[in-house]
Amino acid sequence: MxxxxxxxxxxxxxxxxxxxxxxxxxxxxxxxxxxxxxxxxxxxxxxxxxxxxxxxxxxxxxxxxxxxxxxxxxxxxxxxxxxxxxxxxxxATRPKRMAVLVSRYDHCFLDLLWRVRRGDLNVEIPLVISNHEDLRRDAEMFGIPYHVIPVTKANKAEAEAEQIRLMHEASVDFAVLARYMQILSGDFLHALARPVINIHHSFLPAFVGANPYRAAFDRGVKLIGATSHYVTEELDAGPIIAQDVIPVTHRETPESLMRLGRDVERQVLARAVKAHAEDRVLVHGNKTVVF
Amino acid sequence: MxxxxxxxxxxxxxxxxxxxxxxxxxxxxxxxxxxxxxxxxxxxxxxxxxxxxxxxxxxxxxxxxxxxxxxxxxxxxxxxxxxxxxxxxxxATRPKRMAVLVSRYDHCFLDLLWRVRRGDLNVEIPLVISNHEDLRRDAEMFGIPYHVIPVTKANKAEAEAEQIRLMHEASVDFAVLARYMQILSGDFLHALARPVINIHHSFLPAFVGANPYRAAFDRGVKLIGATSHYVTEELDAGPIIAQDVIPVTHRETPESLMRLGRDVERQVLARAVKAHAEDRVLVHGNKTVVF
Amino acid sequence: MxxxxxxxxxxxxxxxxxxxxxxxxxxxxxxxxxxxxxxxxxxxxxxxxxxxxxxxxxxxxxxxxxxxxxxxxxxxxxxxxxxxxxxxxxxATRPKRMAVLVSRYDHCFLDLLWRVRRGDLNVEIPLVISNHEDLRRDAEMFGIPYHVIPVTKANKAEAEAEQIRLMHEASVDFAVLARYMQILSGDFLHALARPVINIHHSFLPAFVGANPYRAAFDRGVKLIGATSHYVTEELDAGPIIAQDVIPVTHRETPESLMRLGRDVERQVLARAVKAHAEDRVLVHGNKTVVF
Amino acid sequence: MxxxxxxxxxxxxxxxxxxxxxxxxxxxxxxxxxxxxxxxxxxxxxxxxxxxxxxxxxxxxxxxxxxxxxxxxxxxxxxxxxxxxxxxxxxATRPKRMAVLVSRYDHCFLDLLWRVRRGDLNVEIPLVISNHEDLRRDAEMFGIPYHVIPVTKANKAEAEAEQIRLMHEASVDFAVLARYMQILSGDFLHALARPVINIHHSFLPAFVGANPYRAAFDRGVKLIGATSHYVTEELDAGPIIAQDVIPVTHRETPESLMRLGRDVERQVLARAVKAHAEDRVLVHGNKTVVF
Known part of the structure; x- marks a missing residue:
């Protein structure tokens, strides 16, 4: 592969x-x-x-x-x-160029960097974009340029324009939101004009939106999951590429669900990125064919 | 056990x-x-x-x-x-008495009967109640009385009253809806005054209500599941006892999802019934502790 | 399908x-x-x-x-x-003809009969052969002829000859050992000249031979499994078609492992039979390609 | 936790x-x-x-x-x-002190370092010991002293003595072999006098010893796994703490099995280390109770 x-x-x-x-x-x-x-x-x-x-x-x-x-x-x-x-x-000799967008959580991010370093994912990462300084040192350890673009309500449009400028300049083929905690606008998606892959920390369509682990805890589910999907204008509703779950019990708290969920999130995101990078995912309406 | x-x-x-x-x-x-x-x-x-x-x-x-x-x-x-x-x-010597309510699907029903026959579930089944004749022969093969009570919009209250009469007469400790395709009224639940366990053919809270396999197909999920829960007045919203999922691909149709799902449904329902029969499930608000 | x-x-x-x-x-x-x-x-x-x-x-x-x-x-x-x-x-309109060999355990056997009745497996079962009377009633409930051929050390060759005669007479395409507790001789396999599928109650190659649940208990494994494979002259060493496992803990006994394992055994055997019946399994040396 | x-x-x-x-x-x-x-x-x-x-x-x-x-x-x-x-x-405030022994594979090693950094594992890592220079930079990025002690047939006893001296000096409570590719002698285990946890890249007891992925490929298994266990004098035969598997198909090669297996190895080892660090593992003969 x-x-x-x-x-x-x-x-x-x-x-x-x-x-x-x-x-x-x-x-x-x-x-x-x-x-x-x-x-x-x-x-x-x-x-x-x-x-x-x-x-x-x-x-x-x-x-x-x-x-x-x-x-x-x-x-x-x-x-x-x-x-x-x-x-x-x-x-086969032309790896896809992948931008990674992150905020403060490091688990999906580090997992991707490490898999790329090992040669498990046929991609290059020309840049990382974040709205926070937190993960700069990790990116730089792997020799990847790290750009901080703070995002506020006031500057959202400019911030998105700057993100797109950086990604176009770096000739990226697609972008990955590795727990990037900002919602992208429809304008952003149109202007970027490249696939964007997100990881959502629930088994969609259950628990759309913020705080899915809290919602899972409140509902008393016996499984928690993660879903990787292409981003569309409708929140958490794009074509699903990969999903997985793990069993949980009444002993968990919202915090321990978050900790357990990290392992599922990074596996599911890595699986989706690998499939995309190998041209295994064909989109059909709001669904995917994953070969 | x-x-x-x-x-x-x-x-x-x-x-x-x-x-x-x-x-x-x-x-x-x-x-x-x-x-x-x-x-x-x-x-x-x-x-x-x-x-x-x-x-x-x-x-x-x-x-x-x-x-x-x-x-x-x-x-x-x-x-x-x-x-x-x-x-x-x-x-330990006093198995719980379990009423089973069924409609036309045989998979969860037969699975329960086999498990009881083998001694895997510490329960007795004094009666089966159905709104259809279809499964009479299966019930009778296992020597269990089979009562048909057709349910229509017009006779729903009387039908429920008759169901409750039969279950009280048989001194049941709890009831199981083994793909029973009727919604029970709040009055029924109050009058029965015993736990009722349902199997829903999705990983709740995703795909509440009718046709969850069709909904799963339309959303393009990569996992399908089943949920066993105590029945409350709110549809598919009661305390969850057990859940499980299996992976699926783009190759499935709503019909093949239904077929694959049958295996999950019967396993999850059996697990929930076993836990309940062994006094392992304690309800707390809308959640369960399953020891 | x-x-x-x-x-x-x-x-x-x-x-x-x-x-x-x-x-x-x-x-x-x-x-x-x-x-x-x-x-x-x-x-x-x-x-x-x-x-x-x-x-x-x-x-x-x-x-x-x-x-x-x-x-x-x-x-x-x-x-x-x-x-x-x-x-x-x-x-597609010519279902394969499958002989089922059983001894006393009913779980794999009943599961196959039920799946055939539902139309999940594209096979016909013209006969069941057993070395015990125990499961006659179950076979007959499904309308399938049940032949008892006791097997002892003394009569093994004749018993096998009679089994083969019955299967040839019934024009079977393949045979399934649904927890049939006798080892088939090389002569039997040559004379039958049709594929034979077995279910072994461990994740092969661990725990070859008798009493795998006891061996699993003694080794303290945290998973138990089942393996379906084509029968060859070497015990439990033929090409593997399907395998699965479930997690277990220190709380289990050899008896409870046996009970838990039944669910895995019947799922794995059903999966292997389905794949074989749909011409999805191509044998290559001692391995399989399963499409 | x-x-x-x-x-x-x-x-x-x-x-x-x-x-x-x-x-x-x-x-x-x-x-x-x-x-x-x-x-x-x-x-x-x-x-x-x-x-x-x-x-x-x-x-x-x-x-x-x-x-x-x-x-x-x-x-x-x-x-x-x-x-x-x-x-x-x-x-609860006294994290256990864990020595990590590595060779050249980084996956289990990095996974442990990340989990410790995130606070997922209640341990401190006072030192890393390796027989190779390869992973020095990774260890030092996390601020952990990295000691290289080359091991040859000739110097094995001295090398082990030096390893033990370093671990005793660092007051470690237990040691983890994160894909350390040397067999420890019985003398080493006695002299260290502390638990040693290993990760083996198969579902033991299948595929004991070297090259389990190659052996799994040759046998044509449909699952590959990993096992974490306490090290005893008998190779790969100590009390099992955790095991897991993933499904594989005929499409895999020994190399791709190795790549897929890495994810299982690191999850299983992390689970075992977490359980040990939280005093959840009680050894009983050659088996474990894992609470």
Missing amino acids: TAAPDAPNTATLTITCPDRQGIVAATSQCLHRHGANIIHSDQHSTDPEGGTFFMRMEFHLEGLPGAWADFERAFAETVAGPFDMHWTLSA | TAAPDAPNTATLTITCPDRQGIVAATSQCLHRHGANIIHSDQHSTDPEGGTFFMRMEFHLEGLPGAWADFERAFAETVAGPFDMHWTLSA | TAAPDAPNTATLTITCPDRQGIVAATSQCLHRHGANIIHSDQHSTDPEGGTFFMRMEFHLEGLPGAWADFERAFAETVAGPFDMHWTLSA | TAAPDAPNTATLTITCPDRQGIVAATSQCLHRHGANIIHSDQHSTDPEGGTFFMRMEFHLEGLPGAWADFERAFAETVAGPFDMHWTLSA
Whole structure:
């Protein structure tokens, strides 16, 4: 999954299109004609009769860097066009560039930095943006620039503009809110024009909004969870990428739920980021296909 | 947990009272004075300063049947009274009597019948009540009387009255709704005056009400679950006893979620019934302590 | 997964062959030429360079019953032959025929019968074979013939011959040992010449052989599990299809582990049988690919 | 669980003794006479008839620091002596001192350092010992002294002697092997005379010894796990404190199993260390009671 010896000759193709006969045949033939070998392939149809078709193929093509432009053009013309596909093609050697936004909690943040350092996540982190100074030392230990942009009611629009300027300047492909404690405006999302992944500390749709551990405690649930999803304008309502839960008992307090939940949050966020970085997540309306 | 060789000399004591010093000392001394040996003991305080104290003790007392009345009186006078306790004392040889209410789904129902037959649940089922004929043969295979009481908008009050009459006549200790597809009225709950356990096919508080699998499908969650709780007047809002979930993917349909969910539903309901039957569940406001 | 309205026009193709370029292209083209639409597709390579390639495709082909022989021949000649494939083609409307062998434990057995009755498992059970009378009534309640063949050291060879005769006569496709407490001989497996699925009550390879719950208790493990695998001549060493575990504590006894384990055993066996019945399990040496 | 406002007046008592009537009564009375309020209490009997009794009580006693010596003496004389108890008494304000031994893998190590920094584990780390330089920078970032003691066949005895000298000098209460890749000798364990906790990267007793992920891959298991246990002279055979597993499929390689396993290893080790640090683990022969 991470950079293999053959990485320069490996790429990932994702496809979303109206379902009809012949998609797999046309795609696999095009790859075959260019000498590619399919390593992994996953597909999904919402409904074989008139639904939407999704596919992700990882393939190996000897001499890919030189053949890239040619293959891309041929695929666009002979396959993607006729089948009306929305598609992406990503080189295995080109890690996605990920901005991380944080506030004061360090657990999701440190977990991401450490996984990137180990090579578990095929991403680069060109910058960290925070509304607080707290985690500067941690970011810098990992050699990552740390930008503090305080956010208040009064300066929210300017602060968001500055965040977007920094992220565009750093050519990020997507952003992750690693327990960033500010709600992003719809304007921000439109201007950023890149996917934003959030981690919410409950099993959505239960306990939307602030203080989910307190709400979980008050309701007396026997499981607590975490949900990673793409951010949309509606709070905590975007397409879900990953979720998990752990069992809890009457012995927990809101504080101990928060402590236990940290382990779930960081695992779920890491799983979502990994899936996104490997082009495994295709969005369909308010839902995801995760290959 | 089920009837051991020593069952005639074994009992379970549960206690709920305002927290203060000396409760454990007084209780364990009273047991010790009567020659009892504590086999299991669990306790919980919501807050050692002025909160509520909960305890469950399983003990062994040689010659318990003869000593029962004496111990009961002594405990009431010297311990329960002074500490203002709400308490119960249950003999291990006296299984609780459980009414089962069903409609058409057989999975939770059959699972309970099998577990009772195997001796996994320390309960007796004197009767099954349904609003449909469908499961009569299954009930009768296990030798359990099956009463059909159709429920319509028009006859709801009478139907509930008849249900209560049957359950009181059968001296049931509690009732279980094993996917019984009717909402019980507040009047019913008051008149029955015994705990009622329900299984809801979602991880509450997400997806309250009808069609939770459809709602889960529409939201695109990556986990589906089940919740067993005591029934209160507010729909799906009573104290939760047990919950569990299983992972699902984009490949599922509302129908396949329903099929997968059946396994979780029956496990969660069985766990809740077992805990209740063994006096492990103490209710506190809208929450439970499950020892 | 179970018989859909389109079942008559639906089939599943599985492939195992040496990996090389063009397999997916050739297969999907052949399907496309016959007017088939691929509904699900999964593939796996042990190693894209010179390894083994596995694929499972579920497809829909209007008028499949009439086109079957033609498609089968074309696929054999133009695809399977050239690529040196081991392959199977199964009609969705032809449930596999499953023999069930049992001894005295009822939990796995009843769970399978119930799932078949509900339509969750796409199998038929033409017969049950046991070395004890105990479960006759349960089998007969579900309308399934129950054959008792006592097995002793002295008559083992004859008993096995009789079991095989019954299973061949009933045209079974595979057999399931639902806690059948006899070890099958290598001769039996060769003579039966059909897959046999077993459920072992531990997470193999831990606790091979008899009394795994006792061994788990003695070792003080904090998880107990179950493993479903294909039976081979070496005891508990065949290819694993499914495994699961549940957490346990110091409070359990060998008896309570056995009780808790029953729930895992029946879930794991059901999962393995379902995967086998849907042609999702491809065996490779002593391991499985489970799509 | 971690230092609460009342920590100075809070302590934990653990008891192991032959089971007989009156233990709870005597203990709780002694606490009550000294004005203590029991906050948490757990107990376990291996067998109420002639087995071993285990108890852990957390209590609050106003003015505990001044009353400590008096209570300790009274308990020893009037309770522990007569009941032949092995017992411990720990102040909540006195975190245990933990040595960490590492080699080159950073995941378990960093996870422990982060959890200690966050206050999740009630321990202090006075030193880290390694046979390699690799993790020096990580240790020093957290301000913890890092000692490198290379170990070879030739110098093993001296190296162990130096390790023990450092740990005794630092007054450690226990040691943790956070993927320390050397086997400790029986002499080492005797000379250290303190508990040593290890993390093994399999669900013991499966895959004892080296390369468990490779062995898991070769066996084709569908779950991989980790086990934390006390170290004894027999390799990977000591009393198990915590275990967990995660599901895996045929798609994994030995390398990806190793990557996936890291998350389980660090969670399981953290759980074991937390339980040990809070006096929740009582050893009994080759097994543990974990309250």
